[in-house]
Amino acid sequence: xxxxxxxxxxxxxxxxxxxxxxxxxxxxxxxxxxxxxxxxxxxxxxxxxxxxxxxxxxxxxxxxxxxxxxxxxxxxxxxxxxxxxxxxxxxxxxxxxxxxxxxxxxxxxxxxxxxxxxx
Amino acid sequence: xxxxxxxxxxxxxxxxxxxxxxxxxxxxxxxxxxxxxxxxxxxxxxxxxxxxxxxxxxxxxxxxxxxxxxxxxxxxxxxxxxxxxxxxxxxxxxxxxxxxxxxxxxxxxxxx
Numbered sequence: 001x002x003x004x005x006x007x008x009x010x011x012x013x014x015x016x017x018x019x020x021x022x023x024x025x026x027x028x029x030x031x032x033x034x035x036x037x038x039x040x041x042x043x044x045x046x047x048x049x050x051x052x053x054x055x056x057x058x059x060x061x062x063x064x065x066x067x068x069x070x071x072x073x074x075x076x077x078x079x080x081x082x083x084x085x086x087x088x089x090x091x092x093x094x095x096x097x098x099x100x101x102x103x104x105x106x107x108x109x110x111x112x113x114x115x116x117x118x119x
Numbered sequence: 120x121x122x123x124x125x126x127x128x129x130x131x132x133x134x135x136x137x138x139x140x141x142x143x144x145x146x147x148x149x150x151x152x153x154x155x156x157x158x159x160x161x162x163x164x165x166x167x168x169x170x171x172x173x174x175x176x177x178x179x180x181x182x183x184x185x186x187x188x189x190x191x192x193x194x195x196x197x198x199x200x201x202x203x204x205x206x207x208x209x210x211x212x213x214x215x216x217x218x219x220x221x222x223x224x225x226x227x228x229x230x231x
Contacts, residue, residue: 004162031217033218035221040127042208042221042222042224043163043208043221044221048217050217088160090162090163106217106218107165108163108165108219110163111162112162113160113161113162
């Protein structure tokens, strides 16, 4: 079984609709991330979380919100989808919470991605 | 402003040759640099990490160099194979951050 899973894998929706993308991991990592990927722009960080009470905005958080329901689950919501949010969305995990003082290289483990199309 | 640059043009090489991909950055002082492979429609997969005090790292047919003076990393695949065809991303981690900053990637095509 995959260590990092995302649902749905593909979604087509209309402008104005609320969308939730879900991510689950079995790696036991504290840190989780949401990225979007657009052609030519690479991966851009939307939100990241170091535990259920530690959630931070990334470089492009406007129009998005997140929820860390448990250590293993991190959801991304688009409250009112717009066409320029059409993209490939990836969830990723890495190591322990920084406060544990454990040296970590921040190697990230990615899910398979969700292709979102907003019409 | 801070930038990470990877060649946006695809690199097209013959099987058996060495592929060399470049990652340049400006206005960063990374603690280390990572390289990932991404196949179409799939998530990136970690390949190699090199720290700021390391000049070179090897793993099987892969070699990474890191020149903090030139602010550049080179990623080499020796004896390339068609199965190496993918997009390769570099990512920087600042010492004070627990985030990675990704380049936009370079697509490698290895012709049989």
